[in-house]
Amino acid sequence: MLETRNLDKSFGAVHVTRDVSLKLERGERRVILGPNGAGKTTLFNQLVGELTPDRGTVHLAGEDVTALPVAKRARQGLSRSYQKNTLFDGLTVEENLGLAAAIHTGNATTFWSDSLGKAEVREIVKDVANQVDLMPFLHAKVSQISYGVRRQLEVGVALATRPLVLLMDEPTSGVGPEMAKGFHDLLNNLPRDLTLLIIEHDMDLAFDVADTITVLNYGEVVFDGLPDAARGSDLLKEIYLGSWEDA
Amino acid sequence: MFHHTPLRYAALVLLASGALFQAFTAQYFGLEILTEILILAMLVLALDMVAGFGGMVSLCHGALMGVGAYGYAVLSTTAGLTPPVAMAAAVGITAGISWVIGAICSRSHGIYFIMATLAFGQMAYSYVFEAPIFGGDDGLGGIERLDLSAVGIDLNDTRTFALFCLVALAAIYGLAVMVLRSGLGRSFSGVMHNEQRMRALGLTVWRVKADVFGLSGMIAGFAGVLAAQHIMYISPGLMAWTVSGEALVVVILGGLGTLVGPLVGAAVFVVLKHELSSLTTYWHLIVGVILIGVVMSRANGIFGFIEDYFAARSKAAVATPKATEVTKDA
Numbered sequence A: 001m002l003e004t005r006n007l008d009k010s011f012g013a014v015h016v017t018r019d020v021s022l023k024l025e026r027g028e029r030r031v032i033l034g035p036n037g038a039g040k041t042t043l044f045n046q047l048v049g050e051l052t053p054d055r056g057t058v059h060l061a062g063e064d065v066t067a068l069p070v071a072k073r074a075r076q077g078l079s080r081s082y083q084k085n086t087l088f089d090g091l092t093v094e095e096n097l098g099l100a101a102a103i104h105t106g107n108a109t110t111f112w113s114d115s116l117g118k119a120e121v122r123e124i125v126k127d128v129a130n131q132v133d134l135m136p137f138l139h140a141k142v143s144q145i146s147y148g149v150r151r152q153l154e155v156g157v158a159l160a161t162r163p164l165v166l167l168m169d170e171p172t173s174g175v176g177p178e179m180a181k182g183f184h185d186l187l188n189n190l191p192r193d194l195t196l197l198i199i200e201h202d203m204d205l206a207f208d209v210a211d212t213i214t215v216l217n218y219g220e221v222v223f224d225g226l227p228d229a230a231r232g233s234d235l236l237k238e239i240y241l242g243s244w245e246d247a
Numbered sequence B: 001m002f003h004h005t006p007l008r009y010a011a012l013v014l015l016a017s018g019a020l021f022q023a024f025t026a027q028y029f030g031l032e033i034l035t036e037i038l039i040l041a042m043l044v045l046a047l048d049m050v051a052g053f054g055g056m057v058s059l060c061h062g063a064l065m066g067v068g069a070y071g072y073a074v075l076s077t078t079a080g081l082t083p084p085v086a087m088a089a090a091v092g093i094t095a096g097i098s099w100v101i102g103a104i105c106s107r108s109h110g111i112y113f114i115m116a117t118l119a120f121g122q123m124a125y126s127y128v129f130e131a132p133i134f135g136g137d138d139g140l141g142g143i144e145r146l147d148l149s150a151v152g153i154d155l156n157d158t159r160t161f162a163l164f165c166l167v168a169l170a171a172i173y174g175l176a177v178m179v180l181r182s183g184l185g186r187s188f189s190g191v192m193h194n195e196q197r198m199r200a201l202g203l204t205v206w207r208v209k210a211d212v213f214g215l216s217g218m219i220a221g222f223a224g225v226l227a228a229q230h231i232m233y234i235s236p237g238l239m240a241w242t243v244s245g246e247a248l249v250v251v252i253l254g255g256l257g258t259l260v261g262p263l264v265g266a267a268v269f270v271v272l273k274h275e276l277s278s279l280t281t282y283w284h285l286i287v288g289v290i291l292i293g294v295v296m297s298r299a300n301g302i303f304g305f306i307e308d309y310f311a312a313r314s315k316a317a318v319a320t321p322k323a324t325e326v327t328k329d330a
Helices: A040-048 A070-075 A093-105 A119-131 A147-159 A177-188 A203-209 A227-232 A234-246 B006-025 B028-054 B061-078 B083-105 B110-130 B158-180 B183-193 B195-200 B205-231 B241-254 B260-279 B283-296 B301-319 B323-329
Strands: A002-011 A014-024 A029-033 A055-060 A078-081 A165-169 A195-199 A212-217 A220-225
Touching: A002 A040, A014 A040, A014 A055, A014 A212, A014 A220, A029 A203, A040 A070, A040 A078, A040 A165, A040 A195, A070 A078, A070 B195, A078 A147, A093 A119, A093 A147, A093 B183, A119 A147, A147 A165, A147 A177, A177 A203, A195 A203, A203 A227, A212 A227, A212 A234, A220 A227, A220 A234, B006 B028, B006 B158, B006 B260, B006 B301, B028 B061, B028 B158, B028 B183, B028 B205, B028 B241, B028 B260, B061 B083, B061 B110, B061 B205, B061 B241, B083 B110, B083 B205, B110 B241, B158 B183, B158 B205, B183 B195, B183 B205, B195 B205, B241 B260, B241 B283, B241 B301, B260 B283, B260 B301, B283 B301
Parallel strands: A029 A195, A029 A212, A078 A165, A165 A195
Antiparallel strands: A002 A014, A002 A055, A212 A220
């Protein structure tokens, strides 16, 4: 469903991703691990088109999308959520979801009718709000909801475009342990045919959700395999998991 | 996202009542001032659509109004088209030019967007100023008003023309509300809030900006057509950047991003201009001081100040229990 071949990106003398090749099958849930500065977010930015790789290609559903702009990739089914909330603060939860759903249903550019009044848009809004537990907050403005609920909305907005592949950059970033547990259920309850690529530092969530694990270090893929193999990998313990296992 | 509040409805009713009262009771000079207010109100509505709801602070809307005015003048006089056809063509041409400007400038933001639109406006002004077909700096005269005599309406009558402009303004206000509440308007507002996210969700951002700028330019062009019919003469001064600057002043004075505020601003500005200019030639200084006062007050213009006042009052009313309730509790 999503494939990268030999992705390379440098900023001046700093090599941020080196020869990264990944292949995600339809419905696969892969977690990307790696210490800070490993190039995880830079990899995401290249996948969605916010950054152009120096070398290598990105393929979505078998098509080379490397040259496509961000919006076109999104319309082809590649959606993302951000590590830092990038919501529409002055709008309600419903309007936030509605903006994304309107784009997906082709109602975002009509100037004679309200997109939020369209049945297909309302259906997606309701569906996604149920999926990410936002029904009680539908009419609240983003500024009125808690940080944890905003994280749910961050994922919800990305889901409302009905993507084939959803990239999630640290969905539990900044939330407490209780809320993080809720995210386990939220991610596990997403449709099984949705391909997920998740950057996550919460190891419990990572091993709970992941079908496969990829570890980046200094921009390079140093591990690519099953969660059980990742747990037993000495290399991983050395570069990343040591502190977690000791704790 | 635009929405009406009871206060906004009340303001609209008050403004419409005031305009109707003036239209039916005023003499020639009062009717001229009313028409000037109504045409300026159309221009500032157009500007508020893009500046207040999309962050596209344009300094070429005066020039776009001029495109509509010159388009109508040339098509109805030199080209010999009938006024309705010339009106439609002039408005259409202005919409097309605005769309192109919007598309080109859509990638720039803030001060760069302002400068880019200013450049387009100045290019149009310079061209019209020099081009013989547009009468150069002498301008163009002999412009006819729309002929509605077939339905018993004589637009050459000052009062009837003022009423016609009032009806046109009401229709344009309705159009602006429809656009801002539509899928396009919601997307436009989303782009102002978070352009990067809208793009990441799959929106072709430049296209949305160009579409709304085109619709806004269409309204500015229509205001220009009416301005040409009002004075029956036009000169390049109509396209000077100061007209765009003045429109921006009116939007800020009234209340950016409220639609109703700019209507209030247009009325206040034109009345102030006429009243103060009869007292002193330095009337711009006084308007400047008022504008600085409005900006420094941190309220969103005159209408924003009124909205804040009523919001604070209703908040206080909720927070403070009535005397009878206190007595009862005691």
